[in-house]
Amino acid sequence: MLNFDFYNPTRILFGTNTIKKINDLVPVDARVLVLLGGESARKNGTLAEVREALGTREVHEFDGIEPNPSFETLMKAVELIRAKKLDFLLAVGGGSVIDGTKFVAAAVGYEGDAWEILETRGSKITHALPFGSVLTLPATGSEMNNGGVVTLKATQTKLPFSSNLVFPKFSILDPNKTFTLPARQLANGVVDAYIHVMEQYLTYPVDGRVQDRFAEGLLQTLIEIGPLVLDESADYNTRANLMWSASMALNGLIGSGVPQDWSTHMIGHELTALHNIDHARTLAIVLPANMQIRRAEKRDKLLQYAERVWHIVEGDEEQRIDAAIERTRVFFESLGLPTRLCDYQLGAKDIDEIIHQLEVHKLTKLGERRDVTIAVSRQILEASL
Amino acid sequence: MLNFDFYNPTRILFGTNTIKKINDLVPVDARVLVLLGGESARKNGTLAEVREALGTREVHEFDGIEPNPSFETLMKAVELIRAKKLDFLLAVGGGSVIDGTKFVAAAVGYEGDAWEILETRGSKITHALPFGSVLTLPATGSEMNNGGVVTLKATQTKLPFSSNLVFPKFSILDPNKTFTLPARQLANGVVDAYIHVMEQYLTYPVDGRVQDRFAEGLLQTLIEIGPLVLDESADYNTRANLMWSASMALNGLIGSGVPQDWSTHMIGHELTALHNIDHARTLAIVLPANMQIRRAEKRDKLLQYAERVWHIVEGDEEQRIDAAIERTRVFFESLGLPTRLCDYQLGAKDIDEIIHQLEVHKLTKLGERRDVTIAVSRQILEASL
Numbered sequence: 001m002l003n004f005d006f007y008n009p010t011r012i013l014f015g016t017n018t019i020k021k022i023n024d025l026v027p028v029d030a031r032v033l034v035l036l037g038g039e040s041a042r043k044n045g046t047l048a049e050v051r052e053a054l055g056t057r058e059v060h061e062f063d064g065i066e067p068n069p070s071f072e073t074l075m076k077a078v079e080l081i082r083a084k085k086l087d088f089l090l091a092v093g094g095g096s097v098i099d100g101t102k103f104v105a106a107a108v109g110y111e112g113d114a115w116e117i118l119e120t121r122g123s124k125i126t127h128a129l130p131f132g133s134v135l136t137l138p139a140t141g142s143e144m145n146n147g148g149v150v151t152l153k154a155t156q157t158k159l160p161f162s163s164n165l166v167f168p169k170f171s172i173l174d175p176n177k178t179f180t181l182p183a184r185q186l187a188n189g190v191v192d193a194y195i196h197v198m199e200q201y202l203t204y205p206v207d208g209r210v211q212d213r214f215a216e217g218l219l220q221t222l223i224e225i226g227p228l229v230l231d232e233s234a235d236y237n238t239r240a241n242l243m244w245s246a247s248m249a250l251n252g253l254i255g256s257g258v259p260q261d262w263s264t265h266m267i268g269h270e271l272t273a274l275h276n277i278d279h280a281r282t283l284a285i286v287l288p289a290n291m292q293i294r295r296a297e298k299r300d301k302l303l304q305y306a307e308r309v310w311h312i313v314e315g316d317e318e319q320r321i322d323a324a325i326e327r328t329r330v331f332f333e334s335l336g337l338p339t340r341l342c343d344y345q346l347g348a349k350d351i352d353e354i355i356h357q358l359e360v361h362k363l364t365k366l367g368e369r370r371d372v373t374i375a376v377s378r379q380i381l382e383a384s385l
Numbered sequence: 386m387l388n389f390d391f392y393n394p395t396r397i398l399f400g401t402n403t404i405k406k407i408n409d410l411v412p413v414d415a416r417v418l419v420l421l422g423g424e425s426a427r428k429n430g431t432l433a434e435v436r437e438a439l440g441t442r443e444v445h446e447f448d449g450i451e452p453n454p455s456f457e458t459l460m461k462a463v464e465l466i467r468a469k470k471l472d473f474l475l476a477v478g479g480g481s482v483i484d485g486t487k488f489v490a491a492a493v494g495y496e497g498d499a500w501e502i503l504e505t506r507g508s509k510i511t512h513a514l515p516f517g518s519v520l521t522l523p524a525t526g527s528e529m530n531n532g533g534v535v536t537l538k539a540t541q542t543k544l545p546f547s548s549n550l551v552f553p554k555f556s557i558l559d560p561n562k563t564f565t566l567p568a569r570q571l572a573n574g575v576v577d578a579y580i581h582v583m584e585q586y587l588t589y590p591v592d593g594r595v596q597d598r599f600a601e602g603l604l605q606t607l608i609e610i611g612p613l614v615l616d617e618s619a620d621y622n623t624r625a626n627l628m629w630s631a632s633m634a635l636n637g638l639i640g641s642g643v644p645q646d647w648s649t650h651m652i653g654h655e656l657t658a659l660h661n662i663d664h665a666r667t668l669a670i671v672l673p674a675n676m677q678i679r680r681a682e683k684r685d686k687l688l689q690y691a692e693r694v695w696h697i698v699e700g701d702e703e704q705r706i707d708a709a710i711e712r713t714r715v716f717f718e719s720l721g722l723p724t725r726l727c728d729y730q731l732g733a734k735d736i737d738e739i740i741h742q743l744e745v746h747k748l749t750k751l752g753e754r755r756d757v758t759i760a761v762s763r764q765i766l767e768a769s770l
Contacts, residue, residue, distance in 0.1 A: 001625040003400025008393070014642060015388025207622035209606040210629050217598025224594065237592035240386040244595050244642070253638075257399060257629070 001208045004256040010144045011170040014244065016236075018172050019046070022053035022090070025132060025170045030088035031058045033081055035101045037065050037093040041136060044180045050092055050134055060084055065093070068272060068279070069100035070153040075114065077104045081129070089131035091168075094185075095140025098133045099148030102166040105129040118150055122161035132170040136177045138243040139189035139280065141196060141250030143171035149269070156273040157361065173247065175239040183230050186242070187335040188280035190226045193246040194219060194331075195283040199262045200255035202291070202301050203368040208258040212304070215254045219309045221245050226335050263366035264290050267377055270357040277344055284337040285344075288329040289384035293376065295321055297369065341385050351381045386593045389641040395529045396555040399629065401621075403557050404431070407438035407475070410517060410555045415473035416443045418466055420486045422450050422478040426521060429565045435477055435519055445469055450478070453657060453664070454485035455538040460499065462489045466514070474516035476553075479570075480525025483518045484533030487551040490514040503535055507546035517555040521562045523628040524574035524665065526581060526635030528556035534654070541658040542746065558632065560624040568615050571627070572720040573665035575611045578631040579604060579716075580668040584647045585640035587676070587686050588753040593643040597689070600639045604694045606630050611720055648751035649675050652762055655742045662729055669722040670729075673714040674769035678761065680706055682754065726770050736766045 013021050026032065032054060034047070041047045042063075051059060062077045080086075081104070091101035105128040107114035116124055135143045142148060147162035178186070201215035222245055228238045248254070267290075268282030277285075295302060299321070306312040306324035315323065329339050341347065355378055358364065366372035372380075398406050411417065417439060419432070426432045427448075436444060447462045465471075466489070476486035490513040492499035501509055520528045527533060532547035563571070586600035607630055613623045633639070652675075653667030662670075680687060684706070691697040691709035700708065714724050726732065740763055743749065751757035757765075 001400070001622055001629070003403065005396070005398050007396040011390070011392040012641075013390050015386070018388065207626065209609065209626045210603065210633055213602025213606055214599055217602050218595065221594040221598055237386055240642075241592065241594045244386070248595055256397075257625075 001206055001257045002259070006252055006256045007164060008144065008167065008252050010167045010251075012144060012173060012247070013170060014173045015240075016174060016176055018174050019049045019134060020053045022050060022132070022134070022172065023055060026054065026057065026088055026090070028057070031084070031086045032088045032090055033060050033062055033077065033084075033086045034090045034092055035062045035065060035077060035097055035104065037067070037097045040180065041092045046134065046136060046177055047092060050090065054090075060086060065097045065100040067096050068149070068151045068158065069096045069103070070151050071103075071115065071118070072153050074100050074103050074107070074150065078107045078114065081108050087129060089129055091131060091133040092136065094135070094137030095142040098135070098142040098168070099140070099150065101131050101133065102128075102142070102146075102148040103150050103161070105131050106163065106166055115152075118152075118159040118161050121159070122147075122163040122166070125163040125165050128163070128165040130169050132172070133168045134172045134174075134177075135243070137181060137185055137189060138173075138178060138239075138246040139185075139192040141193070141247055143168060143173065144247045144251040151273065158269045158273050173243050175236055175243050178239045178243065184336065186229050187226075187337060188278055189242065189246060190222055190229060190335055191284050191332055191337050192280040193242075193249040194222045195264060195280070195287055196249040197222075197254065198287060199264060200258060200260050202298055202305060203259040203261050204298070205300050205304070206258055211254050211256065211258045214248075216305075216308045218245050218249055218254070223309070223331060226331065230335065259368035261368045263372045263377070263380075266363045266366050267354070267358070267380060270354050270361075274353060274357060275344065275346065281337055284332040284339050285341060285384050286380060288325055288332075288339050289380045291325045291328065292383050293379045294367070294372070295325075297371070339384075341381070348382070348385060351378060354381060386591055386642045387644070391637055391641045392549060393529065393552065393637050395552045395636075397529060397558060397632070398555060399558045400625075401559060401561055403559050404434045404519060405438045407435065407517070407519075407557065408440055411439065411442065411473055411475070413442070416469070416471045417445070417473045417475055418462070418469075418471045419444060419446045419475045419477055420450055420462060420482055420489065421446060421448050422452070422482045425565065426477045431519065431521060431562055432477060435475065439475075445471060450482045450485040452481045453534070453536045453543065454481045454488070455536050456488075456500065456503070457538050459485050459489050459492070459535065463492045463499065466493050472514060474514055476516060476518040477521065479520070479522030480527040483520070483527035483553070484525070484535065486516050486518065487513075487527070487531075487533040488535050488546070490516050491548065491551055500537075503537075503544040503546050506544070507532075507548040507551070510546075510548040510550050513548070513550040515554050517557070518553045519557045519559075519562075520628070522566060522570055522574060523558075523563060523624075523631040524570075524577040526578070526632055528553060528558065529632045529636040531637075536658065543654040543658050558628050560621055560628050563624045563628065569721065571614050572611075572722060573663055574627060574631060575607055575614060575720055576669050576717055576722050577665040578627075578634040579607045580649060580665070580672055581634040582607075582639065583672060584649060585643060585645050587683055587690060588644040588646050589683070590685050590689070591643055596639050596641065596643045599633075601690075601693045603630050603634055603639070608694070608716060611716065615720065644753035646753045648757045648762070648765075651748045651751050652739070652743070652765060655739050655746075659738060659742060660729065660731065666722055669717040669724050670726060670769050671765060673710055673717075673724050674765045676710045676713065677768050678764045679752070679757070680710075682756070724769075726766070733767070733770060736763060739766060
C-alpha cells in the first residue's frame with residue numbers, strides 16, 4: 001500500500017426532508033448567495049424549499065452556471081458577491097454548479113488575476129468563502145470533495161483545480177430531488193461514477209485490499225442499480241444508492257494509498273471541449289479503448305476486475321480480459337451511452353485535432369505510470385473509432 | 386436506506402515515516418501533553434520519534450493510561466493539564482489511550498463534575514482541547530472517530546460517550562509501529578475490528594447497498610489477513626491492511642444509513658468489567674451465541690453474510706446460517722480467541738451476576754430493534770457457555 005494523506009471534513013446530511021436542516025448549518029447572520037444552473041431547481045420547487053430553510057437571512061441568487069462551468073460566467077458571480085458583500089455560498093444543482101461554486105469561493109478574496117487559481121491547479125488558494133451544497137444530480141462527487149473543473153470559454157480549455165480550503169462545509173443529499181431528472185442525466189451519472197471508480201481501481205496492484213474491495217463494491221452497486229435507475233418507476237432506495245455511490249466514488253477514500261490513472265478523463269475532457277459531448281459520454285467512449293490498448297500494463301487488475309466485479313471465471317486470461325472489457329462496453333451501451341467516436345460522427349480525421357489539444361495542454365505523460373504518451377493516447381483514440 | 390448525518394473531519398496520515406509530519410500538524414507554539422499507556426512506546430522508540438517531531442515545543446508526558454482507561458487515572462491527566470496550562474494533547478498508543486485522551490480533552494474545560502460527561506454520554510461537551518493521535522495498536526478505530534469508553538474503577542462501570550468535538554485533529558497510522566506488538570494484541574485487533582463491522586452489518590436489510598458491500602469488503606479483508614498478521618514474518622502490507630481495516634470499521638461510514646445492533650458490545654462490556662477479559666475476547670464469546678439466538682430476526686442478513694462473506698451456497702437456508710455461524714466461530718478460534726465462557730472458567734452460576742449488571746446499567750432493550758431484553762441477553766449468555 002502506498003503512503004497517503006486522507007482528509008474530508010464535509011458533513012453529509014442524507015435522506016428525505018434534509019433541506020430544512022440548512023437552517024441549522026448556515027450561520028444565522030450569513031449573507032447568502034445561492035448559485036444555480038439551469039431552470040430546474042426553480043421549476044421543481046427545490047429553490048423554494050431552500051429559500052424557506054434560509055428563513056429571514058439575506059439571500060441573493062445567481063443563475064445560469066452552465067454544464068462545464070465557464071470562468072467567464074463564474075467571474076460574474078464573484079463580482080456580485082464583492083458588490084453585495086456576501087459571505088456564504090450555497091450551490092443548488094449538480095457537479096457543474098458545485099464545481100463552479102468552489103471556484104467562486106476561492107476567487108472572491110483572491111489577490112491577483114483569478115485565472116491563476118486554475119493555472120496553478122488550486123495551489124495558490126489561501127482562503128475561501130464557506131459554502132454548502134444541495135445536490136440535485138448524482139454523478140460527479142463534487143458534493144464531497146475538494147476539486148473542480150472550470151472551462152475558459154475563450155480557448156475551450158478545461159482546467160482542474162483542488163484545495164483543502166474548498167471542501168463544502170456541508171452537502172444535502174435528498175434522493176427525492178432526483179425523481180424529476182431526465183433519463184439521460186441519470187445514465188450519465190451512473191457512468192460518471194463508474195469511471196471515477198475505475199480511474200482509481202484499474203491500475204496495478206499494491207495490496208490495498210480495503211480500497212480494492214470498496215471500489216469493487218461501488219462498481220457492483222452501480223451495475224445493479226444502473227438499469228433500475230432508468231426505470232421511471234425507480235424507487236427511493238435505488239436513487240439513494242446511486243446518490244451515495246456517486247459521492248463515495250470520488251471523495252478521496254477509495255483512491256487513498258493506491259495508484260491512480262485519470263488518463264480517460266484527460267482525453268475525455270478534450271472531447272467535451274472540442275465537440276461538446278457530455279462529460280460522462282466522453283468517458284464511455286475512451287475507457288473501453290483505454291482498457292484494450294493498455295491491457296498488458298493493467299493485466300493483473302483487469303483479471304481481478306473480471307473475476308470480482310463481473311464474475312468471469314471461464315476461459316484463459318486473455319479471454320477473461322476480453323470478456324471484462326466487452327461487459328463494460330455493453331453496460332455503458334445498455335444505459336444509452338454510445339462507446340464509439342463514430343456514434344458522434346467523429347472519425348479518424350478528427351483525431352489529430354484532439355491530439356493537438358492534448359499537446360497544447362501538456363498532457364503528454366498520463367496514467368498511473370505516466371506512460372500514456374501522445375502516441376498511446378493516439379492508439380486509444382484510434383481504438384475508439 | 387435510512388436518513389443519516391455523516392461527518393468525520395479527522396485527517397489521516399498513513400504509512401512509513403509519517404510520525405515526523407507531526408511537526409506540520411501541531412501548532413508551533415503549542416504546549417503539548419503526550420499521553421501514553423504502558424511502557425512499549427517508550428521502549429520501542431516511538432516516543433522518542435514523537436518527541437523529535439515535536440522539536441522545541443514544550444512537551445510534558447502522562448504515563449499509565451490502562452487498558453479500559455479509568456476515570457480515576459484520566460482525572461490525574463486533567464489536573465496536570467490545568468496546572469501546567471497545556472493546550473494540545475497527543476495520544477500515543479492504542480484505543481485505550483486515544484479514548485482516554487478524548488475524555489481528557491473534554492474534561493479539562495468542563496464546568497462541573499467531569500463524571501457528568503459520561504453520565505450524559507458526551508452530550509454535555511461544549512468544547513474540547515485539540516488533540517492528535519499516533520496509533521500503535523490497530524483495533525478499536527478510536528483514531529478516526531468521535532467516541533470513547535471510560536471505566537469508573539470504583540464501581541466497575543464502563544460508560545461510552547461521543548461528541549463531534551472529540552474527533553482527533555489528525556491521526557498518524559504507521560504500520561511499522563505494529564511490528565513489535567504481541568500476537569495476542571494483533572489477534573484481538575482483528576476480532577475487534579471484525580465485530581465492529583458485524584454490529585453495523587448483521588441487522589436487517591434496508592437496501593443500503595454501498596454500506597453492505599463496504600462492510601463485506603472489510604470482513605473479507607480481515608478474514609484474509611487474520612492468519613497472515615499472526616505470522617511473525619508478516620509483511621508491511623499485511624499490517625497496513627489490518628490498520629486501515631480497523632479504522633474503516635468504526636469511523637461512522639459503514640454504519641451511516643443502516644440499523645445498528647451493538648448488543649454484543651454491551652454484553653461484552655459487562656464481562657470485561659466483572660471478569661477482566663480483554664474487550665475483543667468478550668466479543669468473540671458473545672457474537673456467535675448472539676447470532677444463534679437471534680437467527681430468526683437476523684435471517685435475511687445472515688443469509689447474505691453466508692453467501693457474500695463466506696461463499697456458502699450449499700444446503701438449505703438453516704444449514705447455510707448454521708455454517709456461517711460456525712465459520713465465524715472457527716475464525717475467531719483460529720486466531721487464538723476462545724468463544725465460550727467455559728474457556729474462562731465461567732459457568733451457568735456466573736450468568737446471574739452479568740445479568741444483574743446489565744439491569745443496573747439499564748441495558749434492558751438492546752439491539753437494532755431494541756428487542757434484546759434481559760431475557761434475550763440471558764439466552765445469549767446461556768448459549769455461550
